[in-house]
Amino acid sequence: MRRVALIVVMTLLAGMLTALLALIYNLPLDTRDPAPVQPLAFSHSLHAGDYRIACRYCHRGVEISRTAGIPPLATCQACHLHIASDRPEIVKLLDQMKREEPVEWVKVYDLPEHVYFPHMMHLRAQLDCALCHGDVAGMERITRSVELKMGWCLGCHREHLASIDCWTCHI
Ligand code: HEC
Ligand code: HEC
Ligand code: HEC
Ligand code: HEC
Numbered sequence: 001m002r003r004v005a006l007i008v009v010m011t012l013l014a015g016m017l018t019a020l021l022a023l024i025y026n027l028p029l030d031t032r033d034p035a036p037v038q039p040l041a042f043s044h045s046l047h048a049g050d051y052r053i054a055c056r057y058c059h060r061g062v063e064i065s066r067t068a069g070i071p072p073l074a075t076c077q078a079c080h081l082h083i084a085s086d087r088p089e090i091v092k093l094l095d096q097m098k099r100e101e102p103v104e105w106v107k108v109y110d111l112p113e114h115v116y117f118p119h120m121m122h123l124r125a126q127l128d129c130a131l132c133h134g135d136v137a138g139m140e141r142i143t144r145s146v147e148l149k150m151g152w153c154l155g156c157h158r159e160h161l162a163s164i165d166c167w168t169c170h171i
């Protein structure tokens with residue numbers, strides 16, 4: 001009798017543990033607005049699409065560091081002192097530059113503190129930006145293109161035989 005009860009309890013506990021793990025595995029990383037309105041109407045489809053400015057021209061960190069980085073206004077100013085400098089959004093940009101006020105861009109992709117994600121390792125493995133960020137060169141406004149979950153990272157790591165040890169991403 002006691003043995004049957006024990007088995008029932010153990011089965012229930014195992015079931016709960018599995019459910020908990022499944023929950024964590026599928027938990028979305030990021031539940032905020034997938035396409036937030038930005039303080040300046042910067043268009044990727046115009047700059048990276050129509051004018052074919054390379055991603056790396058603005059996101060300079062991407063191959064050498066953990067973060068891709070958002071370009072400082074000086075990068076924009078290099079062109080916009082001369083290009084379209086009379087348009088309202090550019091006047092706003094140059095004015096902000098003069099006042100040395102950084103633009104408060106709203107983050108679109110943002111992992112929790114306890115997760116380590118190095119861009120350079122992924123670029124060294126020849127993965128394209130579009131695999132994780134979608135067709136950015138076609139986007140007027142950046143839209144989060146994948147539902148970032150732990151299972152998403154693990155799925156691709158399995159496929160590419162990259163590490164799936166817990167401490168690879170949790171340090
Ligand atoms: C002329 C500079 C410039 C170029 C070229 C550029 N970007 Fe950006 N990128 C920005 C700026 C500024 C932001 C922040 C504002 C925004 O989200 O639109 C940004 C934001 C992003 C974000 C969202 C960051 C976040 O999580 O908030 C991604 C992803 C991104 N860029 C990818 C790319 C890719 C991929 C390319 C090439 C196809 C590219 N960018 C080309 C300037 C640029
Ligand atoms: C390599 C040159 C270059 C860089 C760097 C650059 N832009 Fe541009 N940008 C352009 C060109 C070219 C246009 C199209 C101008 C036109 O329509 O005649 C443009 C257009 C724009 C417009 C639309 C203007 C309008 O209302 O018609 C905005 C806003 C803008 N850029 C913001 C930015 C911001 C913010 C950055 C920095 C993150 C930036 N640009 C960096 C070349 C550049
Ligand atoms: C394997 C997937 C993957 C690839 C490939 C990738 N990214 Fe990312 N990117 C991410 C993740 C995940 C984040 C969120 C990182 C964080 O919050 O720590 C991110 C964040 C960003 C950001 C926001 C600023 C930052 O550095 O956190 C920019 C900009 C960006 N990526 C641009 C790019 C560009 C440009 C490329 C290609 C040259 C690229 N990414 C390739 C997954 C990827
Ligand atoms: C599209 C496929 C893909 C996705 C999605 C992806 N990765 Fe990776 N990741 C790789 C590959 C391939 C490597 C390179 C392995 C190597 O070079 O040994 C790698 C390497 C890493 C490394 C370095 C591993 C080491 O051995 O030092 C970390 C950390 C990492 N990824 C974290 C993440 C996190 C966190 C996410 C999700 C937010 C993620 N990755 C999503 C494919 C991916």
Ligand code: HEC
Pocket residue numbers: 024027028029030111112115149150153154157163164165166167168169170
């Ligand atoms: C390839 C990268 C990667 C590996 C390997 C990985 N994780 Fe994660 N893990 C993530 C990401 C990304 C998240 C963020 C999910 C979220 O917070 O919604 C996460 C979230 C978690 C959480 C939830 C924390 C929270 O924010 O609520 C736990 C618990 C966890 N992982 C445990 C583990 C364990 C245990 C292992 C080893 C079996 C492991 N992870 C291996 C990427 C990874």
